[in-house]
Amino acid sequence: SAVISQKPSRDICQRGTSLTIQCQVDSQVTMMFWYRQQPGQSLTLIATANQGSEATYESGFVIDKFPISRPNLTFSTLTVSNLSPEDSSIYLCSVGTGTQETQYFGPGTRLLVL
Amino acid sequence: GENVEQHPSTLSVQEGDSAVIKCTYSDSASNYFPWYKQELGKRPQLIIDIRSNVGEKKDQRIAVTLNKTAKHFSLHITETQPEDSAVYFCAASHNFGNEKLTFGTGTRLTIIP
Numbered sequence: 001s002a003v004i005s006q007k008p009s010r011d012i013c014q015r016g017t018s019l020t021i022q023c024q025v026d027s028q029v030t031m032m033f034w035y036r037q038q039p040g041q042s043l044t045l046i047a048t049a050n051q052g053s054e055a056t057y058e059s060g061f062v063i064d065k066f067p068i069s070r071p072n073l074t075f076s077t078l079t080v081s082n083l084s085p086e087d088s089s090i091y092l093c094s095v096g097t098g099t100q101e102t103q104y105f106g107p108g109t110r111l112l113v114l
Numbered sequence: 115g116e117n118v119e120q121h122p123s124t125l126s127v128q129e130g131d132s133a134v135i136k137c138t139y140s141d142s143a144s145n146y147f148p149w150y151k152q153e154l155g156k157r158p159q160l161i162i163d164i165r166s167n168v169g170e171k172k173d174q175r176i177a178v179t180l181n182k183t184a185k186h187f188s189l190h191i192t193e194t195q196p197e198d199s200a201v202y203f204c205a206a207s208h209n210f211g212n213e214k215l216t217f218g219t220g221t222r223l224t225i226i227p
Contacts, residue, residue, distance in 0.1 A: 030212060031211070031212050031213075033214060033215075041219075041220075042203060042217045042218065042219050042220050043158065043203065043215075043217045044217075045214045045215070045216075048214060058214075059115075092157065092158075094211075094215075095211075096210070096211035096212040096213070097211065097212075098212055099210075100165075100210050101210060101211050102146075102148045102160045102163055102210065102211040103148075103207075103211035103215055104160075104211070105150075105157040105158050105159075106157065107156075107157050108157055
């Protein structure tokens with residue numbers, strides 16, 4: 001399976017600021033996804049990061065709040081903009097290899113907004 | 115879109131007994147059903163998965179069953195051990211890991227020594 005890293009692993013931010021999260025994979029992957037896991041909750045897909053084109057957002061998530069980049073097949077960033085305490089969550093990237101395998105998750109970024 | 119329901123939300127089981135977690139899905143186009151285990155502060159880890167052309171799959175103490183007609187699938191853990199304590203999530207997808215996963219709400223499993 002792919003080895004996935006995320007930076008930062010955790011951060012504390014002030015409201016109104018932004019945080020950019022990086023996801024790096026050790027091999028080229030077809031699909032990259034960004035999920036949010038609010039405290040004590042399940043995982044909710046924010047968007048699919050498309051290489052070379054705009055991300056595909058799920059209902060309730062918008063590009064202005066969660067801009068995503070995917071410049072190549074091994075790297076993606078998620079920015080959480082104009083932070084509020086409600087954005088305090090774990091943000092996880094995941095990858096699909098394009099084969100008949102499951103998605104593998106990065107270690108997550110734990111965000112606390114004060 | 116897909117909706118996945120998961121029950122129970124919490125489950126306490128005596129060590130050595132069996133645990134069963136059940137999920138239902140709404141989209142008949144879903145064909146891939148993974149189960150993830152998430153320990154506190156860790157990422158979700160795949161423990162077993164099943165594809166729509168299979169009714170049952172087993173891996174040591176863990177098994178998953180799928181009923182496509184009824185649109186439900188279940189996780190069975192036998193001979194439970196303290197290290198099985200975690201939150202378990204079921205999920206559904208149209209195309210293995212290559213399309214979005216829709217997750218259930220999770221089950222917190224506690225194994226009582």
